[in-house]
Amino acid sequence: MKYSELNYERIKIDEFESYVDNLIVEFNNSSEADTQINIIEKYQKKQKEFHSYSSIANLNFARDTKDKKAIEENLYYDNIGPEYSAIDNKFTKTINNSKFKKELIDKFGSHFNDLIEMELKSFDEKIVDILKIENTIKNRYRTLLANAKIEFDGKILNLTGLTPYMQSTIREERKSAYKKLDEFFKNNSQELDIIFDRLVQLRDQKAKILGFQNYVKLGYLNMSRSEYGPNEIKKYRELIVKYIVPLVKKINDKRKEILGIDKMRIYDTLYFKNGNPKPKGEVEFQVNQAKKMYSELSPETKEFFDIMVNEELMDLDNRAGKSGGGFCTSFPLYERPYIFANFNGTDHDVTVLTHEAGHAFQCYMSRKQPINRYLWPTYEACEIHSMSMEFLTWDWMELFFKEDTEKFLFKHIAGSLSFLPYGALVDHFQHWVYENPNALPQERKEKWLELEAIYQPDKDYDDLSFLGSGGLWQKQSHIYQVPFYYIDYTLAQVCAFQFWIKMNTDKESTWRDYLKLCEAGGSLPFLKLVKLANLDSPFDEKVFQNVADKVDKWLDENSL
Numbered sequence: 223m224k225y226s227e228l229n230y231e232r233i234k235i236d237e238f239e240s241y242v243d244n245l246i247v248e249f250n251n252s253s254e255a256d257t258q259i260n261i262i263e264k265y266q267k268k269q270k271e272f273h274s275y276s277s278i279a280n281l282n283f284a285r286d287t288k289d290k291k292a293i294e295e296n297l298y299y300d301n302i303g304p305e306y307s308a309i310d311n312k313f314t315k316t317i318n319n320s321k322f323k324k325e326l327i328d329k330f331g332s333h334f335n336d337l338i339e340m341e342l343k344s345f346d347e348k349i350v351d352i353l354k355i356e357n358t359i360k361n362r363y364r365t366l367l368a369n370a371k372i373e374f375d376g377k378i379l380n381l382t383g384l385t386p387y388m389q390s391t392i393r394e395e396r397k398s399a400y401k402k403l404d405e406f407f408k409n410n411s412q413e414l415d416i417i418f419d420r421l422v423q424l425r426d427q428k429a430k431i432l433g434f435q436n437y438v439k440l441g442y443l444n445m446s447r448s449e450y451g452p453n454e455i456k457k458y459r460e461l462i463v464k465y466i467v468p469l470v471k472k473i474n475d476k477r478k479e480i481l482g483i484d485k486m487r488i489y490d491t492l493y494f495k496n497g498n499p500k501p502k503g504e505v506e507f508q509v510n511q512a513k514k515m516y517s518e519l520s521p522e523t524k525e526f527f528d529i530m531v532n533e534e535l536m537d538l539d540n541r542a543g544k545s546g547g548g549f550c551t552s553f554p555l556y557e558r559p560y561i562f563a564n565f566n567g568t569d570h571d572v573t574v575l576t577h578e579a580g581h582a583f584q585c586y587m588s589r590k591q592p593i594n595r596y597l598w599p600t601y602e603a604c605e606i607h608s609m610s611m612e613f614l615t616w617d618w619m620e621l622f623f624k625e626d627t628e629k630f631l632f633k634h635i636a637g638s639l640s641f642l643p644y645g646a647l648v649d650h651f652q653h654w655v656y657e658n659p660n661a662l663p664q665e666r667k668e669k670w671l672e673l674e675a676i677y678q679p680d681k682d683y684d685d686l687s688f689l690g691s692g693g694l695w696q697k698q699s700h701i702y703q704v705p706f707y708y709i710d711y712t713l714a715q716v717c718a719f720q721f722w723i724k725m726n727t728d729k730e731s732t733w734r735d736y737l738k739l740c741e742a743g744g745s746l747p748f749l750k751l752v753k754l755a756n757l758d759s760p761f762d763e764k765v766f767q768n769v770a771d772k773v774d775k776w777l778d779e780n781s782l
Contacts, residue, residue: 223533223556224532224533224534225533225534225535225560226534228274228278228553228556228558230275230278230279230295231271231275232275232295232298233271233272233275233276233302233306235302235305235306235309238268238272238306238309239309241268242265242268242309242312242313243312245261245264245265245313246312246313246316248261249261249262249316249317249320250316252322254322255322255325255326255329258320258322258325258326259325259326259329262317262326265313266593266594269310269554269594270554270555270594271555272306273552273553273554273555273594274553274554274555274556275299275555276299276303277551277552277553277560278553279292279295279296279298279299280296280299280551281551281560281562282295282296283295283296283545284544284545284549284562285537285544285545285562286543286544287364287365287368287369287543287544287545288369288543289543296361297361300354300357300358300361301354301357303353303354303357304349304350304351304353304354304357305350307345307350307353308345308347308350311341311342311345311346311347314338314341314342315342317338318338318339318342323335330592330593331745331746333596333744333745333746333747333750334593334595334596336448336747337446337448337595340443340446340448343432343443344432344440344443344444345432346431346432348431349428349431349432352424352427352428352431353428355424356421356424356425359417359420359421359424360421360702360703362413362417363414363417363418363699363702363703364545364699364703366410366413366414366417367381367545367546367697367699368380368543368544368545368546369543370406372384372402372403372406373402374387374398374399374402375387378542380540380542380544380546381403381406381546381697382540382546382564382566383540383566384399384402384403385566385568385570386566386567386568387399388400388403388489388491389491389492389497389498389568390497391492391495391496391497393483393489393490396489396490396491396492397487397489397684399489400488400489400686400689401686403689403697404686404687404688404689405688407688407689407693407696407697408687408688408693411688411693411696414696415663417702418663418666418696418701418702419663421702422437422655422656422659423659425437425440425441425656425659425705426656426659428440436656436657436659437656437659437705438452438653438656438657441652441656441705441706442706444705444706445600445601445706445707445710446600446601447600447602447748448747449747449748449749450749450761452653454761455649455653455709457761458646458709458713458760458761459646459649459650459709461763461766462642462643462645462646462677462712463643463646463676463677465766465767465770466639466642466643466770467643467677467678467679469639469770469773469774470639470640470642470643470678471679471680472774473636473639473640473777474486474640474680476781477490477492477493480493480494480495481495482495485682486680486682487682487683487684488681488682488683488684488686488689489684493629493632493633493636493637494629494633494782498568498569498629498633499569499623499626499627499629499630499633500567500568500569500623500626501567501569501571501572501622501623502622502623502624504565504567505538505539505565508538508565508571508572508575508622509531509536509538511618511621511622512527512575512576512579513527513528513531514618514621515615515618515621516579518618519614519615519618519733520733520737522583522587522737523583526582526583526586526587527579529558529586530559530561530579530582533558535558535559535560535561535582536560536561536562536563537560537561537562537563538561538563538564538565538571538575539564539565540564540565540566544564545562546564546699547563547564547699548561548562548563548564548574548577548578549562549578550562550578550581550582550585550608552582552585552597552598554589554594554597557586557589557590558586559581559582559583559585559586560582561575561578561579561581561582562578563575563578569623569630569633569634572619572622572623572630573612573634576611576612576615577608577609577611577612578608579608579611580607580608580609580610580611580612581604581607581608583607583611583740584598584599584604584607584739584740584743585597585598587737587740587741587743588740588741588742588743588744588745591743591744591745593745595744596743596744596745597743597744598743598744599742599743599744599745599746599748599751600744600747600748601707601710602709602710602713602714602748603714603744603747603748603751603752604710604714605710605711605713605714605715606714606717606718606721606739606751606752606755606757607736607739607740608714609638609711609714609715609717609718610714610717610718610721610722610736612634612638612718613718613719613721613722613725614721614725614732614733614736616631616725619631628780628782629782631780632777632780632781632782635722635773635776635777635780636777638715638718638719639770639773639777641711641712641715642712642715642716643677643678644677644678645708645709645711645712645715646677646709646712647673647674647676647677647678648695648698648700648701648708648709649706649708649709649712650673650676650677651669651670651673651695651701652701652705652706652708654669654673655669656705666692666695667691667692667693668692669692670692670693670694670695671691671692674692674694712760713748713760716760716765716766716769717752717755717757717760719769719772719773720757720758720765720769721735721736721755721757723769723772724756735755735756735757736755738754738755739751739754739755742754
């Protein structure tokens with residue numbers, strides 16, 4: 223069944239609540255654990271319906287933010303989403319209070335219980351109205367960026383369409399493209415500040431209603447982080463400053479030498495004087511190459527990607543009105559994932575395709591997990607699948623880049639390493655933001671620059687007035703949309719680098735470990751999934767140092 227043929231409905235919230243209330247009565251009156259387990263399974267079917275239909279509504283809006291029907295359906299689910307959460311919370315409390323709790327934990331595992339406890343601490347009916355307002359305001363940000371109209375090179379471009387010019391081999395053209403980016407954010411700075419300030423206040427308000435000092439603890443609960451907290455993350459960020467920031471400086475010094483420039487500016491995005499590698503074809507070409515790649519990687523990836531293509535479960539073209547970025551969503555009722563991206567002719571097309579395919583493959587392989595909460599793991603574990611897939615497909619990059627394959631591999635490793643300090647910067651900034659919710663917009667920009675000097679000390683904006691005054695973070699959608707979802711990428715990157723190191727010596731066992739990780743879905747917390755995949759904790763300084771040394775050595779040996 224193709225995506226366009228999937229059944230879509232509006233869940234009627236009153237009917238849903240009535241159904242759940244009846245299940246709760248039945249659950250509480252049960253005299254056997256098996257009866258309660260059967261009731262949980264009944265409820266999960268309803269959960270799958272809601273998440274599938276709301277995902278379809280959200281995806282259709284992302285595909286065309288101007289379409290009236292898509293706007294209406296997305297708004298409908300945004301409005302009932304918090305009410306659904308309140309009803310879901312009632313059922314979760316019922317499970318938590320079960321007289322057969324030990325038997326339920328024996329059946330579903332201790333992680334099931336841990337997730338439930340975190341959910342109960344992070345929600346109360348009192349915050350439903352705040353959640354509705356928050357959803358509306360987040361969509362304002364999303365729509366503002368999606369509908370960007372930038373005049374450049376005789377064309378009207380969106381933000382994604384501007385990106386190829388930002389990687390031009392002509393330095394002045396790159397600078398001009400960045401100036402247009404700078405102008406867009408400067409012209410919309412007041413609206414961006416208003417949106418973010420409102421989001422921060424709402425999140426702080428939620429936290430205080432739930433009994434927290436500020437949003438930080440609530441943010442961690444919302445991310446289902448059960449094995450580590452802000453102190454562990456602080457020490458982890460310090461490892462990035464200690465081991466990675468000097469290596470990034472080394473990479474950038476090498477790039478300056480290659481490009482023949484004295485000072486690296488923000489618009490010096492090239493790794494090679496004759497330009498960054500580009501895929502040798504557009505969307506159809508890349509999908510065809512990916513199909514060949516996944517047919518050869520493993521029987522499981524062949525089955526998975528054939529379904530993605532045949533059932534039209536990808537939207538990869540960049541077009542006006544389409545939401546920016548890339549993501550993977552899913553429809554658990556139909557046991558199908560979906561890949562959304564905006565190809566623009568750069569090497570990022572291939573990276574985002576393999577990255578999102580990693581998410582989608584995990585979703586497909588764990589689709590039979592017995593508990594809905596186990597269909598996806600927590601975010602930092604999710605990103606291991608995606609970032610590792612980028613590396614596990616290296617042997618097939620020649621299909622996409624032909625004679626520029628070695629350039630792509632070098633840029634991929636160097637770029638992946640260089641990302642770590644930026645990821646830590648975003649996280650550090652967000653901790654400060656929510657510890658200081660009443661800070662003024664200008665104070666936030668000043669703090670960004672202060673932290674940037676720690677994590678990206680050589681950053682030079684030239685004469686870009688808005689970005690250079692601390693506004694760069696406002697183009698990072700995660701900061702607006704999903705607070706604290708960013709350090710996850712860096713934790714996963716350290717794990718993915720471990721897969722990369724292992725695959726260079728034993729591809730077969732590396733793939734088996736990766737497959738085992740995908741099949742496990744979210745049945746374990748992050749660090750236990752890491753152990754299951756025969757990886758080491760990214761919080762361990764020795765592990766971190768080993769990864770940094772191995773990547774540094776490879777870059778030295780493969781310098782182009």
